[in-house]
Amino acid sequence: MPSNVRSGVLTLLHTACGAGVLAMPFAFKPFGLMPGLITLTFCGICSLCGLLLQTRIAKYVPKSENASFAKLTQLINPSLSIVFDFAIAVKCFGVGVSYLIIVGDLVPQIAQSIFYRNDDNIDSQERHIFLDRRLYISLVMVSVISPLCFKRSLNSLRYASMIAIISVAYLSGLIIYHFVNRHQLERGQVYFMVPHRDSQTHSPLTTLPIFVFAYTCHHNMFSVINEQADKSFKVLRRIPILAIALAYFLYIIIGGTGYMTFGENIVGNILTLYPNSISTTIGRLAMLLLVMLAFPLQCHPCRSSVKNIIIFIENFRKGKLYDNRTGFIPLDDLSNEDPQEGLTQQNNEEPNLRIESLRYTNIITLCILLFSYILAISITSLAKVLAIVGATGSTSISFILPGLFGYKLIGSEFTDRNERVPFSIKIFKYLGLFLFIWGIAVMVASLSATVFLGTSSH
16 A cells, blocks of 8 residues: 555544544443444445545645635635634534543543552542542643643644554553453443433434544545645545544444443443553553643644634625635635644734734634633533534534535536536535535534433533
8 A cells, every 4th residue: 555545544544533432432322232333334434425525526626726625615605614614613622622521531530540549548628639620621731731732833743643543542452351351340231222211311313423523534634635646536535445444443343342341331431431450541641642732733723713714704894705806805814824734834924913913823722722621621521522513513524514515516517518427426416415414414413412402421
């Protein structure tokens, strides 16, 4: 396999396999094992279709420019750019909050396993102070995450990809080990088909977005495409197929064995259920390192999208959204960051404008950190956050936007009505329409179920 294809597969796999792996076993709870596996398979196929649509529509961007959602938006309707930026902002902000919740879940357990091996030695006041999740979220936010988020460049964090892959691989081994030795754990009822409904069993719609979220890597697909030497569909299609196949295999292991280990006792973060031991502590430390380094990778594109949304609104208010000669006015005039990577770009701003832009960027960064912190200390359910993010940002990026662009752009080169459109073109075009409708349905149904029916608070 050529190195460029391998690199693309690893990039997509790293993007998909993040916080969602910890909640994957919980996603099976309202489904049961077999329906959960079927749902996991179907969501993987839908996500693969979205990625394949992206490989087809990338060719409609002029060859002199890099493909991106923003570029494609200008081809069909520039006003939709705010939808793309909103979806990216919601997705990245929500993932950042989920990372802080993981910090609050894991660090107290790590501290307890290292400093307090015997719970009997901890009085109630000491437990309240030193095992309080809010304390550790605050410390990590101030000492590690905030300094990294205010950096202008994220080049130093590129090695986080390898840490992520190692952490997820170790987590898989840990889950398999405890599945084999599950007789030592407190196991609840395992349902191979649909569980019996009671007051403790939530609707499957409340965890369906977790399956969607777990495959979401579509916001990096165009970056992967742009880096390929051979951009033919025959070569590009191998990247999403291999990445989704590997992710699917990983989620079967983590989700299936994790659910069968604890059954109906499963919670949103499976690492919190394992007893304190050296192997478990290593796993928690690995995931902690992963989320601390990955938070800035979510903050920077979120900040860039928020800036674009503000500029869009300002242009609209001033009537500057369109120009008679040049058409759409780009929304990143005041932004000096790549919306995909959050990397600094050089520009020719005057010193005073550069200072103002830096101040503007820092204010937005501070707001993102502040709101993320408030939500993380207020919400303890990782599953609920991932469900909301999956129902909104993930469905938009994975299904709605690729489907809309696919339906509008694929086949648009056949302008003559009498010209015969190839059958394969029609297939992809109407696949885009199906994906768009499916994404809207999943968003409305899952978000409504999550808000009104709720998920577990654990």
